[in-house]
Amino acid sequence: MKLGLHYWTFANPADPAAIGPTLARTATLAEEAGVASFTVMDHYFQMESTAPAQDPMLEAYTTLGYLAALTRRMTLGVLVTGVMYRYPGLLAKIVSSLDVLSGGRARLGIGASWYEREQRGLGVPVVPMAERFERLEETLRICRQMWSDDNGPFAGQHYQLAETLNSPQPLSRPHPPIMIGGSGEKKTLRLVARYADACNLFGSGPEDVAHKLDVLRRHCADEDRDYDEITKTVLVMRPPLVDVDAWVAEVEAYAKLGVTEVQTMPARDSDPVEFTRQLADQVLPRLTALP
Template sequence: MKFGLDIAQQRVSFAEVIDRARFAEDLGFTGVWGFDHFVAMYGEPPGEAFEGMTTLAALATATSRIRLGLMVAGVTYRHPSLFAHQVNTIDHASNGRLEVGLGNGWYEKEHTQLGFDFLTTGKRFDLLEDQLEILTRLSTGEKVSYDGKRVSLQDAQMYPPTVQRPHPPIWIGGAGPQRTMPLVARYADYWHAQPEPMKQRLDLLKELCEKEGRDISTIKRVTSLSLDPDPDTITRKIDEHRANGIDYLYCGWPGEGRPAIERFVEKVMSR
C-alpha cells in the first residue's frame, strides 16, 4: 500500500506549499499532490492559488525523493503539445519523479472568468483523448503525425524523450462507462475512483483491457482517504481498502493540519 498527500495548495503562501511538500517527503509519503486551478476554490475572500505545472517544476528542485503530481491537470487549460513539453521538462527536472493526472476540466466559472473555452462535455472528452494520445506519442522522442478529434500534429517531435519510459505514469479518475472507462483501459497506469463505483466497473474494465491487449492488473487502483478520524478508524478503513484491491491511498490534508498527519504516520502508516 502506498500513500500520497494532498497538500491543499490554495489559500497558503508559496513558501508554505514548498514546506508542505518537504514535510510529506520527510515523513515518508510516496507522493505529494497539488491542484490545477487558478482561483481558490472555497471560502471568502479571494486567496492564493498558484498555477499547477510551474508549481510542480518548483517542487522538483525543492525535493529529492517524493513523487509529484496534480490531481488533476485540466486539458482545457493548455494546448496538448505545450502540456507534453511541460511534462517532459518537469520529468527531467525531477529526475523521473513526475506523475501525470489528467481530467477533462469542469469548473465553468473559472473558464469564463479567465477566457478559457469551456467546451461541451463530449468535446472536452475528445480533447482529453487527444491529449493522452499526443503525450504518449511525443514522449518517445520520435516524429509524430496525428489526426486528432480536436488537435492534430504534423511531423512533431519532442526531444529529448521523457526520463520515465515509455512516459511518466498516467492517472485517470472517474468511472463513467462510455468515455472514462475506455480511456482508463487504454492509457491509465493508475485509476482513481470512489470504492463503490470502482467495484461496479471492474468487470467492464477487465473487458475493455482485454480489447486493448492489457492485463487489468497493470492498472493500479487508487481511492481517497481522510486523515481526520482517529488512528483506529483510519486503520480499519485502510484494511477495507486493501481487501478491495486498492493499491494507493490519496490522503486529504486534514483540518487539524500537521499534527494529525504526524499522528497518522506514527500510528498507522509506519505499520
Template sequence: MELRIFTEPQQGASYDDLLRLARCAEDAGYGAFFRSDHYLKMGSVSGEPGPTDAWTTLAGLARETSRIRLGTLMTAATFRLPGPLAITVAQVDAMSGGRVEFGVGTGWYEEEHLAYGIPFPPLAERFDRLEEQLEVITGLWRTPAGRTFDFAGKYYTLTGSPALPKPAQHPGPPVLLGGMGPKRTPRLAARYADEFNLPFVGVDESARQFQRVRAACAAIGRDPAELHWSNALVLCAGRTEDEIRRRADAIGRDIDELRENGLAGTPAEIVDAIGRYAAVGSQRIYLQVLDLADLDHVELVAAEVMPQL
C-alpha cells in the first residue's frame, strides 16, 4: 500500500503553501503529491488568496522537488483544449524528469465555470468530450517521432499535428480516471486508464465500482491487473483524542463523520481502516490534507502509519 498526499488549494492556499507541503511530503517518503484542479472555493471558507492553476503549480513543483511524483485529481476536461493540454502535461513531465501523472475527468462544479466564463455543457456531452480528449491526448503522446497525428471527432479536429513535444515517460504519463458512474466510467477506465481512483467513498462502494471496472476490462480483453486501484480519503490523524479533535475543528469537520467516511483517529485506527480498503483491492491511498499549514500532521502519518503498511 502506497500513501500519497492530495491537496485542495482552491480552499485557500498560495503556491508557497503548496511548495512547503510538497517538500515536506517528499522528505517524509510519500509516493506522490497531488492537487485538485478547481478555480473556485467550496463551502464557507474564504478561498483567499484565490485559485492557483493546477498545471502552472505542477510546473513550479517539477523544478523545486526532485523525487516525489506529481499529478492532478482530476484535471477538468472542460477547462482546456486537448491539444494544448497534451503539450502542457508533456512539458511538465519533461521538467520533472518523468514524474508526472495525469488525472482527468469530466468537470462537475458548475459554479466555478460560471465564475470564470468557462462553458459547462450537460453531463452526456461532458463525457463525450472527455472521451475525445483521452483519444487525442494519448494519441498525440503515442505518435512515433517523425509522424503526424490526425483526429476527426464531434468536438475536436486535429489535422497534421506534429504531436510534439513528447513526454519524458514513454508512451506518456500514467492516466488516472475515476468516479462512481456505473457504465461510461468503467468503459473509459478499461480503455484508457493506468489507474482507477475512487474519491471519498466507503469500502463497500469501492468494492462494487472496482468490480464494474474489472468487468469492463474483461469485456475488451484487458487484464485488470494492468491497472492500479486507489482511493482518496480525508485525513484527520492524531496521537490522542484531543489532537484528533483539534485537527477536525481546524478543517470544520465532525470526528464521528470522519471516522465513518474518511481516515480519522489514532495511527492504529488509520492502519486498520486502510487495511479494509486494501482487502477490496485498493493499492494506493490519497490522503486529502485540508490544513496545509499543519506539516506535523503529514509527518505523523509518515512516522507512525506508513511503516505498518
C-alpha cells in the first residue's frame, strides 16, 4: 500500500514568509520517510466547508514546480485540477512541463470543478454541471492527443484547437498518468473507465468504496476496458494520528478491495512538519505489511 500526503492548507504557519520553507521541509521529510506521492488542491480560495475562504492558498502548479526542484522520487500532482480553471491545451502543456522538470513524476489529477465562489470571484466562467462534464471529457481527449504523435487539430463542442503541438513531450510513457477524482456513478466513473489510468475516491468507508468500485467495474465492462488496468486510490478522511489502529484497519479494508494508494492530510491547525514526522514514525511502518 502506497501513502500519499495531501497538502491542502497553508494556514500554518501564519506568516506568509514561512509558507515556502515549511512546505519544503514537509515535502523533503515526506520523501525521506517513504511517502509515494505529494498532492495539493486546485483552489484559489480555501474551501468554506473546511476553513475560512480567506485562508492562504497557493496556485497549484506553481507550488508543484517548486517541489519538483526539491524532491527526487515522489509523484507530484493536483488532487484535483478543476476543469474550468485552465484551457485544456494549456493544461496539457503545464503538466508536460512539470513532468519534464521533475524527471517524469507528474500525474494529472482532474475533476469537473465545483467551487463557484472562487470562480465568480476571479472571473472563471461558471457553467451548468452537465456542460462541465462535457468539457471534462473534451479536456481528457485533448490531453491524450497532445501526449501522442498526433499534432493535428481538435474540434470539439466546447474547444477547438488548430494544432496540438506539444514539445517537449512528457518523459512519462506513454504519458503522465491520468487520475480522475470523484465518485459520481453515472458520469465520473464512466469517464474513469473510458479515459483514466487511476481513480480517486473519497474515503467515506469501505462499504461505500466497495460499492463505487463495483460501479466502476460495470462501466469498464460496458467500455470493454480492463478493470484491473485502473489504479484505485482513496483519500482517507479519518485523521491518521488520532487513532492509528483504527486508521490502519480502515486502510487494510481498502487494500482488500484492490486499493493500492491512500492519501492522508494534516489538520488545519497542525504543524505539517511535525505531522509528517509522526506519519513516518507511527503510520508508514504499519503500511509496509499491507499489499
